[in-house]
Amino acid sequence: MSTEKSDQVETEVGSYFISNYPPFSQWSRESLPAAMAAMNKPPANVPLGLYLHIPFCRKRCKFCYFKVYTDQNATQVEEYLAALSREIELVSRLPVMGERPFRFVYFGGGTPSFLSGKQLERLVDRLRANINWDKAEEVTFECEPGTLSEPKINTLKELGVTRLSLGVENFSDTVLEENGRAHLSAEVYKAWKWIEAANFYNVNIDLIAGMVGETWENWRDCVRRTVELAPESVTIYQMELPFNTVYSKGILEEHAASPVADWPTKRAWVDYAFNELAAAGYSVSSAYTMIKDPQKVSFSYRDNLWQGSDLLATGVASFGHVSGVHYQNVAEWSEYVGTLDANAEDGGHLPLGRAMVPTAHQLLVRELILQLKRGYLRPAYFQEKFGVDVVAEWRDAWSRHEAAGLIEPGTLSASDATQDGAEIRLTRKGLLQVDGMLPAFFEPEHQGVRYT
Numbered sequence: 001m002s003t004e005k006s007d008q009v010e011t012e013v014g015s016y017f018i019s020n021y022p023p024f025s026q027w028s029r030e031s032l033p034a035a036m037a038a039m040n041k042p043p044a045n046v047p048l049g050l051y052l053h054i055p056f057c058r059k060r061c062k063f064c065y066f067k068v069y070t071d072q073n074a075t076q077v078e079e080y081l082a083a084l085s086r087e088i089e090l091v092s093r094l095p096v097m098g099e100r101p102f103r104f105v106y107f108g109g110g111t112p113s114f115l116s117g118k119q120l121e122r123l124v125d126r127l128r129a130n131i132n133w134d135k136a137e138e139v140t141f142e143c144e145p146g147t148l149s150e151p152k153i154n155t156l157k158e159l160g161v162t163r164l165s166l167g168v169e170n171f172s173d174t175v176l177e178e179n180g181r182a183h184l185s186a187e188v189y190k191a192w193k194w195i196e197a198a199n200f201y202n203v204n205i206d207l208i209a210g211m212v213g214e215t216w217e218n219w220r221d222c223v224r225r226t227v228e229l230a231p232e233s234v235t236i237y238q239m240e241l242p243f244n245t246v247y248s249k250g251i252l253e254e255h256a257a258s259p260v261a262d263w264p265t266k267r268a269w270v271d272y273a274f275n276e277l278a279a280a281g282y283s284v285s286s287a288y289t290m291i292k293d294p295q296k297v298s299f300s301y302r303d304n305l306w307q308g309s310d311l312l313a314t315g316v317a318s319f320g321h322v323s324g325v326h327y328q329n330v331a332e333w334s335e336y337v338g339t340l341d342a343n344a345e346d347g348g349h350l351p352l353g354r355a356m357v358p359t360a361h362q363l364l365v366r367e368l369i370l371q372l373k374r375g376y377l378r379p380a381y382f383q384e385k386f387g388v389d390v391v392a393e394w395r396d397a398w399s400r401h402e403a404a405g406l407i408e409p410g411t412l413s414a415s416d417a418t419q420d421g422a423e424i425r426l427t428r429k430g431l432l433q434v435d436g437m438l439p440a441f442f443e444p445e446h447q448g449v450r451y452t
């Protein structure tokens with residue numbers, strides 16, 4: 001899950017997770033008029049999703065790089081939720097909404113489950129004055145175990161949540177404490193009983209391979225406990241050290257060695273977990289996720305986004321994409337709530353911060369790198385959608401990846417773009433370091449630039 005070069009071993013400060021293209025560092029305020037223009041036109045014929053960012057957490061984990069606030073009081077939470085509701089009201093009137101229902105909705109964070117049952121119900125009432133997600137095939141809600149209670153879980157069920165994602169990360173209390181997590185393992189087990197009783201369509205558990213203090217013995221125990229809980233899906237991230245984490249700052253200030261296991265070890269841990277989960281009947285759904293029943297569980301948010309759907313992003317610092325244009329909301333609290341102030345002279349306006357208009361080729365690169373994270377690629381899809389033979393276009397990059405053992409032998413030469421069923425498939429070795437494979441597909445001017 002990193003852009004580490006294949007020869008890099010240590011987990012150094014500055015690693016990051018590729019989630020978009022072109023790199024965020026290339027987005028700018030100058031392109032905002034293009035984003036507004038796209039929002040004010042009718043939509044293209046693509047699915048529509050909604051992301052709502054809830055930026056509160058009980059504590060800041062020492063490894064976390066998300067935009068989060070940890071000491072907001074009830075008045076500030078209310079101020080934020082009022083701004084978010086106002087933003088949704090403005091978004092709901094945009095011509096780009098068209099007649100499209102939301103195909104998927106994602107409450108992410110931060111920690112959406114930080115909100116109390118009352119705050120949640122009030123937020124949803126305010127949102128429902130302008131939008132609904134009755135036709136959505138997936139409504140995801142991210143939870144931190146220690147914030148859950150039985151009534152809150154039942155409220156989530158009533159609000160239409162279909163996919164509950166639980167940030168377990170690890171089962172060792174020593175490891176959880178060392179990494180600054182707000183919860184301990186007992187809270188996972190307490191919440192699990194309520195979650196099971198509420199019978200969500202899909203429950204996902206997040207784990208991180210390579211938390212500070214991780215050992216082989218403890219990791220085996222984490223995987224065993226996860227298999228025992230038997231969630232519908234398990235997502236395993238390899239620990240990253242982007243610049244803005246507490247650990248990264250400490251390492252840079254003290255010129256200290258990285259406290260995080262090296263890349264080969266983290267890959268070996270994920271490999272072990274994938275094998276154990278496979279033995280328990282799970283299948284690979286992407287480089288990060290194993291699922292129990294591929295017939296039952298799809299991942300609408302991910303699959304639609306990775307195939308160029310529109311995503312209306314709301315909340316401070318959120319990233320979205322409409323009619324082929326990328327945009328991000330302003331990243332500062334005061335600017336975000338100030339821009340949306342309903343009492344302002346203009347009644348508040350959308351809090352857009354920066355944008356980027358990718359070329360058709362850049363949209364192709366974006367889909368190619370995101371879809372490769374599934375572990376396979378169908379050249380015919382790209383031939384039909386973009387009119388490009390991706391095997392011929394990136395022949396050198398593919399050959400290098402194949403020579404490094406990252407691609408299943410034979411699948412590249414058999415992948416004729418005109419053939420419908422042909423797939424380029426990654427080996428397990430490739431899957432475990434897929435993010436390191438992706439910059440080879442970037443345009444030359446984006447290969448060395450800062451990503452965020």
Ligand SMILES: C[S@@+](CC[C@H](N)C(=O)[O-])C[C@H]1O[C@@H](n2cnc3c(N)ncnc32)[C@H](O)[C@@H]1O
Binds near residue numbers: 166169208238241
């Ligand atoms: C927004 S959080 C999930 C919900 C909730 N905030 C929590 O942590 O329980 C998203 C996930 O990102 C992952 N994550 C955060 N920082 C990471 C890092 N530095 N490296 C790898 N994964 C990370 C964690 O697995 C976490 O569950």
Ligand code: SF4
Binds near residue numbers: 057111144167
């Ligand atoms: S990992 Fe989750 S709980 Fe921890 S600081 Fe980040 S968003 Fe908050």
